[in-house]
Amino acid sequence: MKAFSKFLLILVLLTLGGAGVFLATWxxxxxxxxxxxxxxxDRFPR
Structure with missing residues (x-):
C-alpha cells in the first residue's frame, strides 16, 4: 500500500507540474x- 501511495503522489505532482507548464507556455x-x-x-453624477 505504501508503494501505491508513493506512486499516486508522484502521479499527482507530475500532473500538476505538467498543467503548470502548459498554462505558462500557452x-x-x-x-x-x-x-x-x-x-x-445617470451612473455619473455631475
Missing part, C-alpha cells in the same frame, strides 16, 4: 471582436 489569443457597452449618463 499562447492565448487576444479577443478579435470589438466590445461596445452603452453606459447611461
Amino acid at each position: 499562447d492565448i489569443p487576444a479577443p478579435t471582436a470589438p466590445v461596445t457597452k452603452k453606459i447611461s449618463d
Whole structure:
C-alpha cells in the first residue's frame, strides 16, 4: 500500500507540474471582436 501511495503522489505532482507548464507556455489569443457597452449618463453624477 505504501508503494501505491508513493506512486499516486508522484502521479499527482507530475500532473500538476505538467498543467503548470502548459498554462505558462500557452499562447492565448487576444479577443478579435470589438466590445461596445452603452453606459447611461445617470451612473455619473455631475
